[in-house]
Amino acid sequence: xxxxxxxxxxxxxxAETVDEADVVVDQSQGxxxxxxxxxxxxxxxxxxxxxxxxxxxxxxxxxxxIVGWMxxxxxxxxxxxxxxxxxxxxxxxxxxxxxxxxxxxQQFFQAEGQALPDRDTVxxxxxxxxxxxxxxxxxxxxxxxxxxxxxxxxxxxxxxxxAGEELIRAExxxxxxxxxxxxxxxxxxxxxxARATLAAAQxxxxxxxxxxxxxxxxxxxxxxxxxLDVDAGEYVSAGxxxxxxxxITPLTVAIQVPQQALTRLQVGQAATVRFITGEEREGxxxxxxxxxxxxxxxxxxxxxxxxxxxxxPAGISAEIVIPTGxxxxxxxxxxxxxxxxxxNLGVKTVNDDDVVAFFPVRIVKAxxxxxxxxxxxxxxxxxxxxxxxxxxGELVAPSVEGAAQ
Numbered sequence: 001x002x003x004x005x006x007x008x009x010x011x012x013x014x015a016e017t018v019d020e021a022d023v024v025v026d027q028s029q030g031x032x033x034x035x036x037x038x039x040x041x042x043x044x045x046x047x048x049x050x051x052x053x054x055x056x057x058x059x060x061x062x063x064x065x066i067v068g069w070m071x072x073x074x075x076x077x078x079x080x081x082x083x084x085x086x087x088x089x090x091x092x093x094x095x096x097x098x099x100x101x102x103x104x105x106q107q108f109f110q111a112e113g114q115a116l117p118d119r120d121t122v123x124x125x126x127x128x129x130x131x132x133x134x135x136x137x138x139x140x141x142x143x144x145x146x147x148x149x150x151x152x153x154x155x156x157x158x159x160x161x162x163a164g165e166e167l168i169r170a171e172x173x174x175x176x177x178x179x180x181x182x183x184x185x186x187x188x189x190x191x192x193x194a195r196a197t198l199a200a201a202q203x204x205x206x207x208x209x210x211x212x213x214x215x216x217x218x219x220x221x222x223x224x225x226x227x228l229d230v231d232a233g234e235y236v237s238a239g240x241x242x243x244x245x246x247x248i249t250p251l252t253v254a255i256q257v258p259q260q261a262l263t264r265l266q267v268g269q270a271a272t273v274r275f276i277t278g279e280e281r282e283g284x285x286x287x288x289x290x291x292x293x294x295x296x297x298x299x300x301x302x303x304x305x306x307x308x309x310x311x312x313p314a315g316i317s318a319e320i321v322i323p324t325g326x327x328x329x330x331x332x333x334x335x336x337x338x339x340x341x342x343x344n345l346g347v348k349t350v351n352d353d354d355v356v357a358f359f360p361v362r363i364v365k366a367x368x369x370x371x372x373x374x375x376x377x378x379x380x381x382x383x384x385x386x387x388x389x390x391x392x393g394e395l396v397a398p399s400v401e402g403a404a405q
Contacts, residue, residue: 251307356390
């Protein structure tokens with residue numbers, strides 16, 4: 001009997017355990033006075049809480065905001081930190097200026113040249129033969145037509161004698177033919193033939209006379225013998241150079257004019273010529289070229305200078321100064337001139353608004369104490385100190401040069 005009662009007791013104990021659990025659940029939900037309910041043994045259900053899901057989403061957003069804030073590097077400034085300094089624009093550069101007024105100045109063209117002979121020629125032998133005599137020496141002044149050297153006339157004298165005899169014979173024959181024709185003894189053909197023979201004889205005489213002239217080498221113009229390459233007794237062929245003759249009264253000074261200045265020069269302009277020897281003479285422009293040299297693009301221009309007596313030699317250097325008119329220009333120190341970014345020569349000025357302006361200029365005259373330039377307004381404030389530290393369009397603080405600060 002005892003073995004059958006034990007299982008029943010186990011079932012009772014199990015039931016009591018379940019009942020206690022049910023009581024605990026009921027108390028937690030309904031309080032102490034709630035009546036116990038019959039437990040539902042169909043199974044437990046777990047439903048998700050909507051509030052928990054919302055909290056998770058809010059926490060994620062907060063994390064993202066914190067990460068973004070930390071990545072931005074923004075930090076709330078401390079009230080005890082140093083105050084931030086406000087950025088200030090740079091002050092205008094101080095420059096010194098000087099007022100300049102344009103003036104009328106004489107413009108000149110100036111160039112270096114070389115003194116050349118007015119005429120320079122090489123004389124040649126016109127015939128062949130032995131030189132009988134040389135009548136001048138190197139460096140000697142001669143007049144036009146003076147005999148410089150003579151050939152041996154022996155052969156020419158013989159030719160002249162034969163030509164004279166032939167001429168006499170031809171003249172006699174022609175006279176006889178005419179006389180016989182008048183008497184009816186000779187024919188017209190004989191007279192015609194005699195006339196032709198006479199003409200040939202006359203031509204021969206003229207040729208001999210011309211050959212005699214060629215025996216003398218003469219000066220073609222007044223000048224000085226610069227070279228003489230012949231000696232007495234020397235055989236010279238026709239066409240050979242035997243000497244050189246130059247005329248330095250007057251002298252011709254040749255200069256090369258750049259194409260930019262060509263329009264400023266013309267024939268007839270007065271010129272001052274300063275030779276390297278110290279001599280200074282007045283001259284006149286006698287020639288202005290119209291075709292430029294291919295290598296230099298310059299034009300040959302010649303100035304004639306009187307040289308009575310030939311005191312100034314040919315070949316020396318000379319400076320030519322030619323007045324070319326008046327121009328309005330400013331006088332300044334060369335140190336004021338500068339270059340812009342494009343490499344143009346110019347001058348920096350300050351306008352009424354204290355702004356730098358750059359004017360390209362051209363130097364028209366140079367002196368020991370300064371230069372004259374064109375390209376500026378008639379009245380202008382030149383930057384004399386500090387032009388190397390400012391640029392066109394820049395605001396500056398100008399002060400008059402030499403004024404008390």
